[in-house]
Amino acid sequence: MQQPTPRQQQVYDFIADYQQQKGYAPSLQEIAAHLKIHGNLGVMRHLQALEKKGLLHRTAGSSRGIVLCGQAQSLRLPVLGRVAAGNLSLAFEELEGYLCVDPSLVHGEKSFALRVKGDSMIEAQIAPGDLAIVRPQASADNGDIVVAMRNGEATLKRFFREKDHIRLQPANSRLMPILLYPADGEVQILGKVTAIVRTLA
Amino acid sequence: MQQPTPRQQQVYDFIADYQQQKGYAPSLQEIAAHLKIHGNLGVMRHLQALEKKGLLHRTAGSSRGIVLCGQAQSLRLPVLGRVAAGNLSLAFEELEGYLCVDPSLVHGEKSFALRVKGDSMIEAQIAPGDLAIVRPQASADNGDIVVAMRNGEATLKRFFREKDHIRLQPANSRLMPILLYPADGEVQILGKVTAIVRTLA
DNA sequence: GCTGATAGTTACTTTATAATAACTATCAGC
DNA sequence: GCTGATAGTTATTATAAAGTAACTATCAGC
CATH class of the missing domain: 2.10.109.10 (Umud Fragment, subunit A)
Structure with a gap:
């Protein structure tokens, strides 16, 4: 399992927090808003990087289709x-x-x-x-x-x-x-x- | 907590299965497709009924914003x-x-x-x-x-x-x-x- | 027969969300 | 100086998904 960059870690942590608190994953724009990123392309690439590093799994085209690996979820x-x-x-x-x-x-x-x-x-x-x-x-x-x-x-x-x-x-x-x-x-x-x-x- | 009708139970069970298998909740149309309901209004009302009975919680306007109450973890x-x-x-x-x-x-x-x-x-x-x-x-x-x-x-x-x-x-x-x-x-x-x-x- | 809860359909609108295009900037390593 | 990885912006498009209107049908209970 590769290590994420600090920024990617922030993205991951926010998703984990959000998921924990709300019961479902955030949308790209919600992540963007929290990290003060304007537009969701930046977020998208963080997610792609995190997916490549095996830290989460995404379903293309599916809203909130983010599943974190190693969370209390399977x-x-x-x-x-x-x-x-x-x-x-x-x-x-x-x-x-x-x-x-x-x-x-x-x-x-x-x-x-x-x-x-x-x-x-x-x-x-x-x-x-x-x-x-x-x-x-x-x-x-x-x-x-x-x-x-x-x-x-x-x-x-x-x-x-x-x-x-x-x-x-x-x-x-x-x-x-x-x-x-x-x-x-x-x-x-x-x-x-x-x-x-x-x-x- | 009120008991759901058989049909509502089917809806609930499908959401539970889907959530377990995919890691996130289904959309209204996915529920509709599975239950062979044409259109999502029927589903919407099942969800409203289930919410009123305290079996799940929904976030209005949020896709896949369904959280089941009392699910087991792994x-x-x-x-x-x-x-x-x-x-x-x-x-x-x-x-x-x-x-x-x-x-x-x-x-x-x-x-x-x-x-x-x-x-x-x-x-x-x-x-x-x-x-x-x-x-x-x-x-x-x-x-x-x-x-x-x-x-x-x-x-x-x-x-x-x-x-x-x-x-x-x-x-x-x-x-x-x-x-x-x-x-x-x-x-x-x-x-x-x-x-x-x-x-x- | 009336009522209310449940269940379903078709057609439609609106919004939420994801995806893409076309850029710029920084930094590490060679 | 070049390259590749990382990080960000603005804008636009496509589609996924939620929500609404206007209906019909069944059934239980009074």
């Missing part, structure tokens, strides 16, 4: 035993319950927690039984860990876009990578893993 | 960069911030989150940079993962009580176990790891 995600995918619509199967997590673990709308089944990512320190926090998205950046749907089974793999195909690389030396060519649509990316939560004992 | 743990231990009193050093977690990850009072430093537990799928949720306790059961203080450094080890000593076993084949005899008090158990939280990307 997001409630559904915990799924498995995922099934009919073309990008995630079916919530085997709903195990709900998990409250810090906003810093969640990056985006409609995230959910998926119970990890196999040991395909064991060498990336992801074990069966762990909960993977997943943000639904159809593609990813190189090196991201994604949830891939294959033969009706959801598995975790590392995502690499190469010359004319996509490589889904397990973190398990006993397993082979999957090469995915545009033609065969048998594999589908359901989302990106943004965090791991494991309960011991 | 647990907020301090995140420490390291721990130092003067006889069982944990000093909160290098406070990185706070992490909100589900009560299911925390087992006991005064738990905290510790940033994992080395790779002593790498084969137990605990990597450097992970956050270990720790419940302070001076002993443990066989097989538990504990935070042990040694030479001023906190490390994670697996705990085993054997004949006349305690064995602190790393999950890393390159590291040797530590044998701890009652006489030498050079190693101290600070607590037990109850959960692991990792942020990716």
